[in-house]
Amino acid sequence: ASSDAPTSTLSAIYTPEGAFDHYLHLRRAPDMVVLDTTVIAAAPVRLMAAGMGDALSTYFEARATAQAEGTTSAGGAPTQAALALAHLAFTILMDKGAAAKADLEAGRHTQAVEDIIEANTLLSGLGFESGGLAAAHAIHNGLTLLPETSGTLHGEKVAFGTLAQLMLEQAPAEE
Secondary structure (H helix, E strand, O other): OOOOOHHOOOOEEOOOOOOOOEEEEEEOOOOOOOOOOOHHHHOOOOHHHHHHHHHHHHHHHHHHHHHOOOOOOOOOOOOOOHHHHHHHHHHHHHHHHHHHHHHHHHHOOHHHHHHHHHHHHHHHHHHHHOOOOOHHHHHHHHHOOOOOOOOOOOHHHHHHHHHHHHHOOOOOOOO
């Protein structure tokens, strides 16, 4: 649950050095995604937090794509369903993210952890797939060219990109 990749038809391809190279568009989405939440809950907490950073971008990128009348990676317009799923992922992250992180750090596998796993993978994956990508992921892609970021996880770079995107949009300080 360190990213929303499992549900997507979009695969990021990186160079051997870890720099973003291109996107590979698969013909169809996975028929099924099976997650063992017990294994995920026992993984290093940093991985789940990175997934939260990746999922956090979904709403803001889908919103920006819709406002710009842009297209998704599949070439269509963002859907209302995607925006709703992206916003739901955001709401769950804001409502339960800190508690889930604290629970994981304490070794507890709680409903908050389960909800964050769902937000990180399913809700974010469907939200970005049909909602669109924007500056947050573009900034991530650029950051992969810097050797100084080689130890930084995808979601950590995307979270930074989300903050930069909000600054570019001149979003309200509350956001």
